[in-house]
Amino acid sequence: DAGITQSPRYKITETGRQVTLMCHQTWSHSYMFWYRQDLGHGLRLIYYSAAADITDKGEVPDGYVVSRSKTENFPLTLESATRSQTSVYFCASSRTGDGEAYGYTFGSGTRLTVV
């Protein structure tokens, strides 16, 4: 199906474990983003990618790793999960990085709980 899909939808993991959140888009959009949504903070950018093999930090990158070997995939890895990383994570994509009139297209989110 066309669109942007995130997996898993829900994940519970233990402190210290590595966990990877997946994001896949079918539009061949150049730009992809990872945001986290927390109460009182809105959406905050973790990492973004302008193209395959090009990634850069956002506002809150600490504790996260990304890669983008293929245009359509942009996985987010928590190398050693902490309770402060309990959040809802949204992946987004965009044809352009800043000038597009319609903003970004978001996935449905992954709710991650670190216990």
Next chain:
Amino acid sequence: DQQVKQNSPSLSVQEGRISILNCDYTNSMFDYFLWYKKYPAEGPTFLISISSIKDKNEDGRFTVFLNKSAKHLSLHIVPSQPGDSAVYFCAARISQTGANNLFFGTGTRLTVIP
């Protein structure tokens, strides 16, 4: 330091009446503003946007107003419908300075009462 602020966490409005959601920003460099709508268990979806060269943009029942001198924008929904019940995020961007410059507010939960 929140550069985009939505000071009302929630708003309740009767069906058929006007909903007004407010957003304030602190960075005068922002030149493009967007509103997103989010239903539970879904990602945000784009609703409407406005460039800083305009003071109003209208799309059907939705109108966004921008007051640059006050660093304030608002989203008007007229008439409000129960299906409009969602969380609304305001976002602001400094164009042409990179993809990491879209800043979101904390959201306002709108409830439209039938």
